[in-house]
Amino acid sequence: QKEVEQDPGPLSVPEGAIVSLNCTYSNSAFQYFMWYRQYSRKGPELLMYTYSSGNKEDGRFTAQVDKSSKYISLFIRDSQPSDSATYLCAMRKPNTGNQFYFGTGTSLTVIP
Amino acid sequence: IAGITQAPTSQILAAGRRMTLRCTQDMRHNAMYWYRQDLGLGLRLIHYSNTAGTTGKGEVPDGYSVSRANTDDFPLTLASAVPSQTSVYFCASSLSGTGSTDTQYFGPGTRLTVL
Numbered sequence A: 001q002k003e004v005e006q007d008p009g010p011l012s013v014p015e016g017a018i019v020s021l022n023c024t025y026s027n028s029a030f031q032y033f034m035w036y037r038q039y040s041r042k043g044p045e046l047l048m049y050t051y052s053s054g055n056k057e058d059g060r061f062t063a064q065v066d067k068s069s070k071y072i073s074l075f076i077r078d079s080q081p082s083d084s085a086t087y088l089c090a091m092r093k094p095n096t097g098n099q100f101y102f103g104t105g106t107s108l109t110v111i112p
Numbered sequence B: 001i002a003g004i005t006q007a008p009t010s011q012i013l014a015a016g017r018r019m020t021l022r023c024t025q026d027m028r029h030n031a032m033y034w035y036r037q038d039l040g041l042g043l044r045l046i047h048y049s050n051t052a053g054t055t056g057k058g059e060v061p062d063g064y065s066v067s068r069a070n071t072d073d074f075p076l077t078l079a080s081a082v083p084s085q086t087s088v089y090f091c092a093s094s095l096s097g098t099g100s101t102d103t104q105y106f107g108p109g110t111r112l113t114v115l
Helices: none
Strands: A004-006 A011-014 A019-025 A032-038 A045-050 A054-058 A061-066 A071-076 A085-092 A100-102 A106-111 B004-007 B010-013 B019-025 B031-038 B042-049 B064-066 B076-078 B087-094 B110-114
Touching: A004 A085, A011 A019, A019 A085, A019 A106, A032 A061, A045 A054, A045 A061, A071 A085, A100 B042, B004 B087, B019 B031, B019 B087, B019 B110, B042 B064
Parallel strands: A011 A106, B010 B110
Antiparallel strands: A004 A019, A019 A071, A032 A045, A032 A085, A054 A061, A061 A071, A085 A100, A085 A106, B004 B019, B019 B076, B031 B042, B031 B087, B064 B076, B087 B110
């Protein structure tokens, strides 16, 4: 079993919809959580970073962490066609140097 | 523009040939990384370097080598390419490599096909 699981989708929603993207993890040692957005044929770009349970909001994006359930989510409000991309979750344990654990990514298409 | 550059953008390579993928960052980050991304497998760490002069093995290091002569450059070499090394390769960097809140920044990728 992989330490980080992410539904690959694809997910297709109409413009303006609320999108929910999710990852689960198996190791409670993960303490730092990130979401990356990757456009087609581009490198991943950091979207949000959080290290505590609860919600963190940045514009139309909200990152949610539930450490008790080992579950993280990214919500996109008022989704736009420009949000069409693959979203990868990533997480890290304290004091483990450079070991980042990535989900396989969820492909999202926002239809105008 | 600050960031990470990779070269070449794409390459078709005959099996058995030697190939070096180049990566340069101008953010003065201490740590650098090489990943390969394959459909259904996500990003897998090949090699990393926490600081100039040091390197380490990641999850899938076999068939690859790296060097870190200075802070900015982190080339990845395939000594004798095989078709299973067909992939998209991403270079990344982070400020420290060991800090608890460290996050990684990625380059645009190199699309490599080995025939």
